[in-house]
Amino acid sequence: MRVLVAGATGVVGHPLVGALRARGHEVSALVREESRAPEEADRVVVADALDREAVLAAVAAARPEVVVHQLSALRLLRDDPPEAFARTARLRTEGTAHLVEAARAAGARRLVAQSVAFAAAPAGPRVLDEDAPLYLDAPDPGWAATVRAVAELERRVTDGDLEGVVLRYGTLYGPGTAYARDGGTGQRVLAGKFPLPEGGAGITSFLHVEDAVGAAVAAVESEATGRFHVTDDEPAPAAQWLPHYARALGAPPPRTIPAALAPRLFGWFMAHQLTTARGAANDRARTTLGWKPRRPSWRDRLGRE
Template structure:
């Protein structure tokens, strides 16, 4: 098949290009002009800013793919400008998705696969939630509420039955591995080494992790499958912060995380990280296993977190 990968220089997009080509697919990489020198070995490169509707329509028209894969975000900016990174990512999930969907329809593409996140659910109900759990669109933090509303809008556009596309949403768990925040050289690892990531209260927040290689594998599976819908793409081992954070510190030969009162966590860490460590719920991957036919090659974060 001919597959267009938007966001082809990203943490998942870059290795995805190679994985698709290894499976015999022809791959067009859609990138911004400033990222052209970082393009992986694709069969073709097309250039457009995802927020420029006309440029996206022209680029996708030039490529004429059968399948469009949306892996775009601005999370590379998180280290230097967290508010800007989240705001731009929200626009890519709303405006950027709309432009790509329109372009895919215009060229007669059959399938549309988009990246989402598995940790946007409201913290209610079972400790580990499936895809039907409501999203946290009314989170008390305005920044996170805006992020989740953008996620909801992306998912609505991609799965809209009126689009004429077979829409697949892959809700990735918290990514670890090369080039992620949880890599040995990543921002989270640096915070752990410096003792800047304490454990609030009992560390009851639950994280569902995913290795980058498994994210790539899920995207390849979604391109080649014949099902549509929303899928949690996570490992098999949801874990409380009280489990994974001390483990990460040990792997990094860092000091053990100090314990702080949960009430202080938002001021010390920001609302989002405090939420992740104290009250977030995990994500079940049963639907991806049964309906999509995917399973993680790395079933547990315990075998790799902090080692790459």
């Protein structure tokens, strides 16, 4: 198939280009700077995703049957979190609108887009499925805005006349991510600056980057549509994964702090993740998408690469 990958220089997008090629697909990489395009791509098209005309022209030139949306600006999280969230929200709203319009105009059949598995409201069981309500009324205005942008991306991808697939990735770990040894979270844990809020009851569903790539390949090749949690099989409370992660990194054991101090220390979202967040069940991706994680538990590799 002819597949276009938007975000082809990213932590997921770059290896995805090679993985799709290895499956025999003809892959176009949509990038902002030609010089950074992955060598494995059959074709390179250049556009800023926020520039509608440029996106229309780039996608038309690639004539894809399937468009894959792996755009985010979360790489900026380490240096400038407000900008990372604001720009990612624009990529989720405007960027998605441009890609949907361009995909339709170019005659594409299918659209596969990256979303997140940790935008649900923290109510009900400890692990939620895809039908759980999103946290649109989160008390933090920044997170509420992020969740609104996630909801808009998901609506734009699944409501139109394209076959739409939303891959709600869990918390990514592995090379190039925040949880890698040299990533923002890894460095903070190594420095002993990532304490455990008392109880540590917030649940995280992790996902190794290789599994994010594998799920995107499965979604390109499947005929299934809809929203899918793409997460490992072991949603875990912070009280479990954080000490394990610190040990695997060779970091000091995290000290415990009163939960009420967590928002000031971590910012609202990370405090929520560590104290009240729910996990995400991957049953639908297994049964409908035919995908399962090759790394079913974070225990093997988290903190080791």
